[in-house]
Amino acid sequence: MQIIPLIFLLVAATAGGAEQTAAPEGYQAVTTGDPQIPIDVLELRLKPLTRAELAGETQAWLKLLQNKVQEISNAEIAVKYKKIELKKGDRVQDALDEVAAARQAAEEAPGDAAARGKLDTAVKEAREIAEEANRTVDKVEQDTSAKEIADKAVQQAQEQADADGEETRQAGPVDTNEAAPGVSGKKQLGQTELERKQEQLRQEEEERARIKTSLLEYLNNLRTEQTALIDRTNLAINALKAKGGEVEEYRQYVKAVSGIKVDVSDAEATWKTVTGWATSSEGGLRWLRNLSVFILTIVAFIFLSRLAGKGMRKVFAHSQRTSRLLEDFVVVSIERLVLAIGVIIGLASLEVNVGPLLAVIGAAGFVIAFALQNSLGNFASGILILLFRPFDVGDVVEIGGILGKVQSMNLLSVQLNTPDNKLVIVPNNSVWGAAITNVTGTTTRRVDLVFGISYDDDIEKAQRILEQVVGDHALVLKEPETVIQVHELADSSVNFVCRPWVNTADYWTVYWDLTRAVKQRFDREGISIPFPQRDVHLINASPENAGAGSADATRS
Numbered sequence: 001m002q003i004i005p006l007i008f009l010l011v012a013a014t015a016g017g018a019e020q021t022a023a024p025e026g027y028q029a030v031t032t033g034d035p036q037i038p039i040d041v042l043e044l045r046l047k048p049l050t051r052a053e054l055a056g057e058t059q060a061w062l063k064l065l066q067n068k069v070q071e072i073s074n075a076e077i078a079v080k081y082k083k084i085e086l087k088k089g090d091r092v093q094d095a096l097d098e099v100a101a102a103r104q105a106a107e108e109a110p111g112d113a114a115a116r117g118k119l120d121t122a123v124k125e126a127r128e129i130a131e132e133a134n135r136t137v138d139k140v141e142q143d144t145s146a147k148e149i150a151d152k153a154v155q156q157a158q159e160q161a162d163a164d165g166e167e168t169r170q171a172g173p174v175d176t177n178e179a180a181p182g183v184s185g186k187k188q189l190g191q192t193e194l195e196r197k198q199e200q201l202r203q204e205e206e207e208r209a210r211i212k213t214s215l216l217e218y219l220n221n222l223r224t225e226q227t228a229l230i231d232r233t234n235l236a237i238n239a240l241k242a243k244g245g246e247v248e249e250y251r252q253y254v255k256a257v258s259g260i261k262v263d264v265s266d267a268e269a270t271w272k273t274v275t276g277w278a279t280s281s282e283g284g285l286r287w288l289r290n291l292s293v294f295i296l297t298i299v300a301f302i303f304l305s306r307l308a309g310k311g312m313r314k315v316f317a318h319s320q321r322t323s324r325l326l327e328d329f330v331v332v333s334i335e336r337l338v339l340a341i342g343v344i345i346g347l348a349s350l351e352v353n354v355g356p357l358l359a360v361i362g363a364a365g366f367v368i369a370f371a372l373q374n375s376l377g378n379f380a381s382g383i384l385i386l387l388f389r390p391f392d393v394g395d396v397v398e399i400g401g402i403l404g405k406v407q408s409m410n411l412l413s414v415q416l417n418t419p420d421n422k423l424v425i426v427p428n429n430s431v432w433g434a435a436i437t438n439v440t441g442t443t444t445r446r447v448d449l450v451f452g453i454s455y456d457d458d459i460e461k462a463q464r465i466l467e468q469v470v471g472d473h474a475l476v477l478k479e480p481e482t483v484i485q486v487h488e489l490a491d492s493s494v495n496f497v498c499r500p501w502v503n504t505a506d507y508w509t510v511y512w513d514l515t516r517a518v519k520q521r522f523d524r525e526g527i528s529i530p531f532p533q534r535d536v537h538l539i540n541a542s543p544e545n546a547g548a549g550s551a552d553a554t555r556s
Helices: 003-021 038-046 050-109 113-142 143-163 193-241 246-258 267-279 284-317 324-349 356-370 371-388 428-432 459-472 504-525
Strands: 394-400 403-409 414-415 424-427 434-437 444-446 449-454 483-489 496-501 501-503 536-537 551-556
Touching: 038 193, 038 267, 050 193, 050 246, 193 246, 284 324, 324 371, 324 403, 324 459, 371 428, 394 414, 403 424, 424 428, 428 459, 444 504, 449 459, 449 504, 459 483, 459 504
Parallel strands: none
Antiparallel strands: 394 403, 394 434, 403 414, 414 424, 444 501, 449 496, 483 496, 536 551
């Protein structure tokens, strides 16, 4: 029952926030006076404004952007009209060429009715094509917005031509009576008049092509201005979002009007659009600069990460209580952290909004952690192993019945190399949850040896031999003192324990050397090393010997 009032409170709070986002009545924007205001200056001017004031600033910037989008749309319409005019002009030119060819054929054969009829047909078709071209021109004249854009582009081209010292011409509509030959009964078009019409049409087509080129260049300039306005509008939107404003509708509009649509059916328009964008300060040059900054940033942070790693290794080199595993972990973590910071800064230089990206990474990390929750135990065990340092890289350890040399470790597992050169990967949970025997965890070790002599041999002599052999070995330590004592009266031997102390690295060398040396010395001194013996009695079970009860005994 308490959920319903809570929902009403949330709805009321949301509604209240939406009302506060609206700009104050009669508010005048203070940052849109200069549409080319530097980004950093605009950011500082937006910083002290309230949410309501920022709503007004955002709406003002959106209005400027909307006007610019309208100009671009009109310019694109004008380009399309000029493209249609050029196509119609080409058709008129072709029609006049057909008239010229028909007229020449008629002059060469004055009495040929077929040639004269062909000339009349060509003249009629030329007139119809010219009238259709004039209707297209009238359509452009009727579209005042497109005509205004075209005139503006022509004016810019005129100013550029005047600056270069070139002569320019004003474009005019095609006149039906002048662009096509008139036909009245059997009247024919003279050669001089036809050539004049063709030259006039050619000049007009050149003028229209020049106007179209000027329009495309003007359109590129408008797109550059639009990109600059989008940057500033996004800055205002982000400032409004940071102070709790509703910006989703604004973002959708900016996203909808962003980008460039290329008409691939028009090769000239496509080329002008691509080259214009590539050479624009807000287009290709801007992204080239951003990409260069991104690459330099990544390279610089790769260098910094390695430098930080080397610095940390020098710090660990002065510490005697730090394990190699912890050193590797900290160094690798710092290197990757520095590199990750560099990637984030590099993405920011590419104008990528890293805020949502970090949010996505955080959400993905939560999902991955939930999916791999069993691995979190290994992660925690890995942290504990690094902190308490039960072993280090290069140590020989026994974990869960597996004996091997520690090759490496990460936060999930430990890699062991067994004596027969097998690579065994043990999860950290199994490592930390079981007994860990670090064979090489200390600097010295005791070698435990057992030597047996016969019951008939001299015990004192055997002990002196053992003390001499052990004392003569160069790798046996003087401290702690070696223990050599009679340890056990076994079934077939008297056993001595021999326990010298050695450096950990010399353990197996001393073990094998003493075993060999004691055997050789016992042999020279006549002391036998007994081995298990068994008496076997063979009973002859034949009838003639059955009552004798005789038996042969052999010893083996």
